[in-house]
Amino acid sequence: MRTSSLIGHVVEALDIVLPGLQPADKVVKDFFRSRHYLGSSDRRFIAERIFAVLRHHRLLEVLCREALLQLRSASLPGAVPPVMLLAAHEICKAGRRSDELETELDGMWRMRLEIPPGEFIRALPGVEIPEALRSDPATRLAVEHSLPDFVVHDWIEKYGSTEAEELCRASNGSPPVTIRVNTLRGSVDECQRILQAEGIASSATRLSSVGLTLPKRINAQALHSFRQGWFEMQDEGSQLLASLLEVRPGMSVLDACAGAGGKSLHLAALMHNKGKIIALDVDGKKLENFNLRARRAGVTIAQTSVVPLEAQGPAGASLDSDAVLIDAPCSGVGTFRRNPGAKLRCTAEYSRSLARTQAALLERYAASVKAGGRLVYATCTLVPGENEEVVESFLRNHGEFSSVSAEEVLKRLQVAWTGHSSYLELLPHRTGTDGYFAAVLQRKS
Numbered sequence: 001m002r003t004s005s006l007i008g009h010v011v012e013a014l015d016i017v018l019p020g021l022q023p024a025d026k027v028v029k030d031f032f033r034s035r036h037y038l039g040s041s042d043r044r045f046i047a048e049r050i051f052a053v054l055r056h057h058r059l060l061e062v063l064c065r066e067a068l069l070q071l072r073s074a075s076l077p078g079a080v081p082p083v084m085l086l087a088a089h090e091i092c093k094a095g096r097r098s099d100e101l102e103t104e105l106d107g108m109w110r111m112r113l114e115i116p117p118g119e120f121i122r123a124l125p126g127v128e129i130p131e132a133l134r135s136d137p138a139t140r141l142a143v144e145h146s147l148p149d150f151v152v153h154d155w156i157e158k159y160g161s162t163e164a165e166e167l168c169r170a171s172n173g174s175p176p177v178t179i180r181v182n183t184l185r186g187s188v189d190e191c192q193r194i195l196q197a198e199g200i201a202s203s204a205t206r207l208s209s210v211g212l213t214l215p216k217r218i219n220a221q222a223l224h225s226f227r228q229g230w231f232e233m234q235d236e237g238s239q240l241l242a243s244l245l246e247v248r249p250g251m252s253v254l255d256a257c258a259g260a261g262g263k264s265l266h267l268a269a270l271m272h273n274k275g276k277i278i279a280l281d282v283d284g285k286k287l288e289n290f291n292l293r294a295r296r297a298g299v300t301i302a303q304t305s306v307v308p309l310e311a312q313g314p315a316g317a318s319l320d321s322d323a324v325l326i327d328a329p330c331s332g333v334g335t336f337r338r339n340p341g342a343k344l345r346c347t348a349e350y351s352r353s354l355a356r357t358q359a360a361l362l363e364r365y366a367a368s369v370k371a372g373g374r375l376v377y378a379t380c381t382l383v384p385g386e387n388e389e390v391v392e393s394f395l396r397n398h399g400e401f402s403s404v405s406a407e408e409v410l411k412r413l414q415v416a417w418t419g420h421s422s423y424l425e426l427l428p429h430r431t432g433t434d435g436y437f438a439a440v441l442q443r444k445s
Contacts, residue, residue: 001042004104007086009038010049011108014082017050017341024054024341052093053085055172055340058146059129060088066130067123071115083109084120091124098122137161141168150348151333154384163429167382170429171336177214178205180234180262183269184298188212194225207415207431208239210269229296234262235338237426237433240417241327241378242266244409244424244440249274251322256280256365258304261290263327268299277302278321321368323375328358330379330386334435337428351383358390366398372445375401378438387437388423395441404440 009031017027028050032043053060064080067088087105090096102118109117134140142152145168155164179202181191188210192202200218205211212231220226220233242263247253249272255264258279267277279302281287287304294302331351332342362377369375377394379386395401406424410417419425424438 001038004107006042006045007049007104008108009035009042009046010053010086011083011112013046013050014053014086017054018057018079018082018344020341020344024051024339049086049089051340053082053089054343055337056089056093056146057085057340057343059143060085060092060146062129062133062143063088063092063124063127066127067120068115070123070127071119081112083112087117087121088124091121092127098125141165145169145172146343147171147336148343148346148348150351151346151383155382158384166429167427170427171333171435172340173337173428175235175338175428175434176432177217178234178236178239179212179214179231180208180239180266181210181212181231182229182265182297183210184273185228185230191225191230194230195223198223198225205236205239207417207433208236208243209414210266211236211239227296229298232262232265232293232297234266235434237334237431237436238262238380239266240410240415240424240426241376241436241438242270242325243413243415244376244378244406244438245323245325245374246409246412247271247275247323251275252320253277254280254321254324254365254368256324256326256361256368257328258287258290259283259327260286261293261302261304263325264290264302265293265297265299267325268294268297268301271301273299273301275301279304280307282307320370322370322373324365324369324373325376325378326361326365327378328354328361328386330354330358330381331383333381333383334426334428334437335380338434351381351385355386355390358386359393362390362394366394366401366441366443369401369443371443373443374404375441375443376438377441378436380434380436382425382427382435382437387425388421388439391423391439391441400444401441402444404442406438406440409440 013031017024028047061080064084065076068076090101098121102121105117129143133143138153138156139149142149147168155167181188195202202212202214205213247267247270253267258264258281261279264277264279279290284306290304331346331354336343366375377391403422405422407419426433426436428435
């Protein structure tokens with residue numbers, strides 16, 4: 001397909017993605033499903049540019065507005081059109097030639113905008129972030145890396161300017177391809193040999209004892225080993241969260257926000273498929289997917305149940321679980337490099353509203369932990385207001401729980417990770433994983 005036609009598809013998809021009403025990966029998947037005529041190289045071209053625009057959206061928007069100010073001496077009202085954002089990406093981030101891009105964009109551009117494309121495209125190379133946005137260090141970093149201001153302010157306050165900048169850069173990097181070996185099927189070494197026979201190289205992960213890193217993305221569904229339940233796609237950091245519960249065979253475990261069940265499957269493997277796991281979620285479709293995954297993985301000890309959004313109090317009988325995992329809904333800041341579309345809805349107010357939900361979930365499911373039992377509260381965000389502040393507020397009101405050092409737990413599991421507090425905090429620029437937070441809490445006997 002001609003490049004100009006592919007660019008038309010990119011702009012069409014961005015029209016759907018940019019309002020931020022649906023997850024970007026779902027939009028792209030549905031977009032391709034309805035356009036069967038697109039070949040694999042066409043889909044790759046389109047997807048790469050969609051996610052590049054999402055990853056650099058804030059910076060591209062600023063550069064577009066500055067270019068228009070040079071041409072018109074007036075600001076652009078409303079949102080920047082997707083075709084302009086794409087042009088800014090191609091010139092300012094991808095290093096494309098202006099004349100070449102003008103030819104490719106011309107048809108799509110003239111259908112949507114009055115200003116000639118050539119003028120705008122030729123103005124882009126000399127555009128810079130305005131001084132008003134560069135004068136404050138946090139705002140400058142936030143714009144350069146297309147991150148929310150409040151997130152970068154938090155990082156500078158917590159880690160200092162130098163490390164905050166490293167974390168900003170890592171949040172826009174490319175995540176590794178990581179899988180978790182299902183030890184109910186066999187060992188990590190066996191899985192490696194099976195993958196090698198299918199032409200997939202792998203190497204052991206540094207932190208997780210059941211993780212493997214692959215050199216490139218794979219179509220897991222096409223692999224016999226995946227269909228036989230030998231592995232699940234799962235970030236290495238995520239693999240550590242279930243381990244923090246230190247479950248044993250025969251235990252009763254509650255996964256309070258199970259989603260599609262990746263961590264429940266890991267818990268079942270750690271329990272050698274003996275005991276009981278109750279997986280709860282408000283989304284019945286996700287739990288249906290979990291049931292399919294459980295059958296593929298050979299997990300027989302997990303039960304699922306849909307929890308109504310308006311439900312109050314603990315689910316099921318109180319004080320009956322040896323271990324409870326609350327992988328709480330969050331702003332997803334730790335997964336921006338994997339899911340850049342999440343940036344579009346990440347505001348300070350959104351984060352504060354999530355913190356209220358997280359506090360309610362912690363209050364609710366803590367009541368299910370039996371005496372001497374353990375609770376792990378986890379998120380995939382790196383915002384203190386959704387992490388340690390939620391936990392510390394809970395602990396102030398619940399003297400029956402105490403904090404346990406995540407580093408000491410991982411040391412028992414022979415995981416070489418060093419922390420600076422009792423909490424687990426995984427930072428992409430330090431660990432190579434996605435960003436995660438976890439607090440290990442113990443109910444007193």
